[in-house]
Amino acid sequence: MEVQSFKESWFINTKGDLLSGTVVALALVPEAIAFSIIAGVDPMVGLYASFIIAVVIAFVGGRPGMISGATGAMALLMVDLVAGYGLSYLLAATLLTGVLQIAFGIAKLARFMRFIPRSVMVGFVNALAILIFTAQLEHFSGAGWVMYAMVIGTLAIIYLLPRVSTAVPSALVAIVVVTAIAFLTNTTVSTVGDMGEITKAFPSFFLPAVPLTFETLRIIFPYALGLAVVGLVESLLTASIVDESTGTYSNKNQESKGQGIANIITGCFGGMAGCAMIGQSVINVKSGGRGRLSSLTAGVVLILLIVFLGDIVSQIPMAALVGVMIMVSIGTFDWNSIKTIPIVPLTDNIVMVVTVITVILTHNLAIGVLTGILLSSMFFVHKISKVHIRRSIHGNRMMIYFKGELFFASVTDLFHEFDYTMDGAKEVVLDFSEARLWDDSAVAVLDKIIRRFEDQGINAYIIGLNKLSSDLNQKLARKLDNH
Amino acid sequence: MYKNILLASDGSEHALRASDHAFHLASCNQEAVVEILYVINRAHAKSSTLQNWNSPEGIDVNEENRSAIELKAKKADIPYQVTTLEGEPGPTIVEYANQGEFDVVVIGSRGLNGLQEMVLGSVSHKVAKRVHCPVLIIK
Numbered sequence: 001m002e003v004q005s006f007k008e009s010w011f012i013n014t015k016g017d018l019l020s021g022t023v024v025a026l027a028l029v030p031e032a033i034a035f036s037i038i039a040g041v042d043p044m045v046g047l048y049a050s051f052i053i054a055v056v057i058a059f060v061g062g063r064p065g066m067i068s069g070a071t072g073a074m075a076l077l078m079v080d081l082v083a084g085y086g087l088s089y090l091l092a093a094t095l096l097t098g099v100l101q102i103a104f105g106i107a108k109l110a111r112f113m114r115f116i117p118r119s120v121m122v123g124f125v126n127a128l129a130i131l132i133f134t135a136q137l138e139h140f141s142g143a144g145w146v147m148y149a150m151v152i153g154t155l156a157i158i159y160l161l162p163r164v165s166t167a168v169p170s171a172l173v174a175i176v177v178v179t180a181i182a183f184l185t186n187t188t189v190s191t192v193g194d195m196g197e198i199t200k201a202f203p204s205f206f207l208p209a210v211p212l213t214f215e216t217l218r219i220i221f222p223y224a225l226g227l228a229v230v231g232l233v234e235s236l237l238t239a240s241i242v243d244e245s246t247g248t249y250s251n252k253n254q255e256s257k258g259q260g261i262a263n264i265i266t267g268c269f270g271g272m273a274g275c276a277m278i279g280q281s282v283i284n285v286k287s288g289g290r291g292r293l294s295s296l297t298a299g300v301v302l303i304l305l306i307v308f309l310g311d312i313v314s315q316i317p318m319a320a321l322v323g324v325m326i327m328v329s330i331g332t333f334d335w336n337s338i339k340t341i342p343i344v345p346l347t348d349n350i351v352m353v354v355t356v357i358t359v360i361l362t363h364n365l366a367i368g369v370l371t372g373i374l375l376s377s378m379f380f381v382h383k384i385s386k387v388h389i390r391r392s393i394h395g396n397r398m399m400i401y402f403k404g405e406l407f408f409a410s411v412t413d414l415f416h417e418f419d420y421t422m423d424g425a426k427e428v429v430l431d432f433s434e435a436r437l438w439d440d441s442a443v444a445v446l447d448k449i450i451r452r453f454e455d456q457g458i459n460a461y462i463i464g465l466n467k468l469s470s471d472l473n474q475k476l477a478r479k480l481d482n483h
Numbered sequence: 484m485y486k487n488i489l490l491a492s493d494g495s496e497h498a499l500r501a502s503d504h505a506f507h508l509a510s511c512n513q514e515a516v517v518e519i520l521y522v523i524n525r526a527h528a529k530s531s532t533l534q535n536w537n538s539p540e541g542i543d544v545n546e547e548n549r550s551a552i553e554l555k556a557k558k559a560d561i562p563y564q565v566t567t568l569e570g571e572p573g574p575t576i577v578e579y580a581n582q583g584e585f586d587v588v589v590i591g592s593r594g595l596n597g598l599q600e601m602v603l604g605s606v607s608h609k610v611a612k613r614v615h616c617p618v619l620i621i622k
């Protein structure tokens with residue numbers, strides 16, 4: 001894997017980038033609107049966010065060819081903040097999110113992303129997919145058959161058209177066709193315009209109107225932290241996916257800082273916090289996008305669409321948008337993880353499912369990731385805390401072999417289940433050549449076992465401790481419980 | 484009897500083993516040439532990134548195995564050439580094998596990971612079924 005030079009990352013693939021960026025822009029419009037609706041803000045908040053983030057990331061991002069904008073994962077985290085305190089606090093939280101992400105990048109923490117267990121990452125994308133899907137269901141409440149027919153029609157075009165031609169993105173064709181049908185037949189269905197006005201204007205600079213007090217910080221900090229973490233998890237996962245699909249390497253710390261800068265600028269222009277988008281980035285690479293120019297093109301074409309064709313955009317029926325979002329959720333879900341359930345270790349499956357369920361219950365991907373990490377650490381500790389003991393008698397000597405890791409989590413069971421019977425032997429040798437002492441709990445339990453033997457008048461000897469374990473034992477043995 | 488030998492490889496351990504047999508076949512014939520074909524599949528980037536999430540980034544085991552194969556060829560003093568294609572492994576190998584004039588195709592019975600095989604089906608099976616020349620599948 002190689003890293004491109006800055007000039008290469010801009011101009012190595014000009015034609016492909018211009019084309020793929022345009023395709024992505026067309027696909028960004030419905031998503032940005034739909035994610036705004038999820039967050040409970042005006043469509044413009046998501047559209048401006050997607051425009052600004054895509055443009056800024058083109059210059060400061062670490063992964064050329066990756067597309068960032070307003071995303072579902074971030075929108076889901078904002079719902080309560082928007083509902084409780086309004087848009088200004090969301091914009092303030094967006095600024096703070098950017099600051100936290102820049103700090104993350106400067107501290108070079110990106111490599112720790114690889115410490116998040118695989119099953120948690122799978123749970124993350126699956127939960128995200130499920131939430132995007134369920135967020136669409138409310139649009140069906142009270143809707144007539146026309147709504148269902150339009151959604152099914154949208155999905156039919158999206159999935160069947162590529163069998164005929166892949167020249168034009170099928171989601172775009174679906175939106176155009178469904179919008180045209182609604183317009184021509186004069187059907188009264190809810191449209192994007194009903195969700196909020198599409199302002200045919202470029203975004204302008206303004207700082208969030210919030211009081212600069214500790215109280216404000218107290219309100220926005222938890223949200224900003226969640227947004228920063230989730231934004232980076234999705235961005236760095238997406239960056240790795242683009243690495244994999246283009247066979248090139250990218251700077252993840254640079255990407256973290258870039259995401260932060262993009263969010264700060266977005267917050268100053270009335271846009272909501274965003275991050276990299278898995279689906280859009282895959283579309284971009286598949287459409288031939290490789291360089292920074294593709295992201296810049298996507299952002300610029302998006303805003304031009306809004307400014308010049310805003311009236312048409314607001315005529316798009318919600319049904320078409322719902323159809324597109326159902327496609328996005330199907331594409332986000334890791335179907336491979338379902339097919340591999342029978343062959344993946346049970347504990348990994350449990351971690352994945354618990355991560356998903358936690359996210360669905362809390363609507364918070366950050367809490368889901370944290371729960372998943374904690375659970376899989378617990379499984380890990382449980383797995384390595386099994387100490388195996390084997391006994392054999394040689395003349396009047398009892399040999400006891402220990403195998404495994406002796407530390408705070410493993411010694412309790414060891415101590416309670418330890419077998420002191422001697423079967424006539426006169427001395428005991430504890431062999432640790434296949435074991436290791438890790439902490440004071442291990443040494444303390446070893447002390448107790450030896451003392452229990454000595455209380456019975458039996459000499460106990462320790463052999464086979466490796467250097468580290470025996471150093472620890474010498475330092476601590478018989479000193480821990482003498483008080 | 485086997486002059487033009489196509490060794491289909493994905494850089495896996497199995498492919499490494501298959502290369503032993505390909506080079507042995509080649510050593511039986513003075514004029515034999517081995518063409519090492521790597522097929523890189525980027526279509527499943529999302530699932531494979533998730534699959535390998537906890538393996539260290541930047542360390543590409545497959546690449547190490549690839550150079551190991553070429554090293555073997557050099558050691559055995561067997562003329563070889565390398566071709567790299569992108570696409571769905573099965574169809575890409577089949578198409579390439581049927582276009583060229585190969586006397587035999589050598590391929591490992593399993594590929595990069597068992598998980599993908601379960602989902603996508605065995606590449607070696609597809610190759611054996613659709614390639615016109617003899618196919619040697621190495622278990």
